[in-house]
Amino acid sequence: MKPANIDLDEIIEHYPGRPDYLIFLLQDIQAAFNYISPEALQLVCDHTGVPLSQAYAVSTFYQSFSLEPKGEHEIKVCLGTACHLKGAPRLVEELERRLGVSPGGTTDDLKYSLETVNCLGACALAPVMVVDEKYQPSVTTKKLDKVLGELQQD
Numbered sequence: 001m002k003p004a005n006i007d008l009d010e011i012i013e014h015y016p017g018r019p020d021y022l023i024f025l026l027q028d029i030q031a032a033f034n035y036i037s038p039e040a041l042q043l044v045c046d047h048t049g050v051p052l053s054q055a056y057a058v059s060t061f062y063q064s065f066s067l068e069p070k071g072e073h074e075i076k077v078c079l080g081t082a083c084h085l086k087g088a089p090r091l092v093e094e095l096e097r098r099l100g101v102s103p104g105g106t107t108d109d110l111k112y113s114l115e116t117v118n119c120l121g122a123c124a125l126a127p128v129m130v131v132d133e134k135y136q137p138s139v140t141t142k143k144l145d146k147v148l149g150e151l152q153q154d
Contacts, residue, residue, distance in 0.1 A: 006032040008040055012047050019050045026059055035066040071106045071113035073151050076130040079116045082123040091127055091139055092116055098148065112151070 011028045015021040025044045029036050036059055045052045059065040077083075077092050092103060095114055101107050103116040122128045125137035131147055139147075 008033075008043065012043055015047075017047045017049065019048050022048050022050050022055060022058060023062075026055075026065055030065050034070045034072070035068055038067075041067075069106060069110055072111050073132055073154070074113045074115070074130075076115045076117050076120070077103075078118075078120040078122070078126070078128050078130075080119040080123065080126075082126040083120075083128060086126040088127040088129075091129065091141075091144065094141060094144060 008029065011032060012025060014028070015025055022044065025048065026036060029040050029044070033040070041055055041059065042052065044050070045055050048055075059067060075095060077088055077095065079088050079092070092114075096102055099107055099112050099114060101112065101114050103114050106113040120128055120130060120135070122135060122137070125135065127139050129136045129139050131151070136143065136147055
């Protein structure tokens with residue numbers, strides 16, 4: 001969701017119109033709007049002189065960029081071996097049920113995005129999920145209640 005005080009033109013004008021600023025521009029737009037719209041991508045290309053095909057290739061190569069709107073809160077559930085064995089698939093099912101969205105999707109109100117990942121590199125914390133870049137270790141249904149409750153208060 002777009003914060004009221006951020007303007008796309010201001011972000012673009014902050015950088016010189018050169019191709020070597022492409023990634024910086026995309027990062028700032030992603031941070032400000034939580035995704036890169038087709039219009040924003042075209043404006044960046046017009047400003048930097050980078051062909052649209054190249055900017056698209058860059059924005060789809062790096063996982064930190066999204067061309068689809070993401071939720072205000074991003075929830076990533078690890079499905080690596082340790083997490084899988086300790087019940088992560090049940091957590092995903094529970095999140096799907098509660099949020100009404102499948103992995104890879106975003107709720108209609110743009111409040112939550114749900115993703116599954118192959119590994120978060122935190123096997124000792126299994127099952128683990130990351131909510132808004134904060135690791136949640138040893139997640140149970142009870143802990144899930146607490147985390148979702150805190151997010152709803154935001």
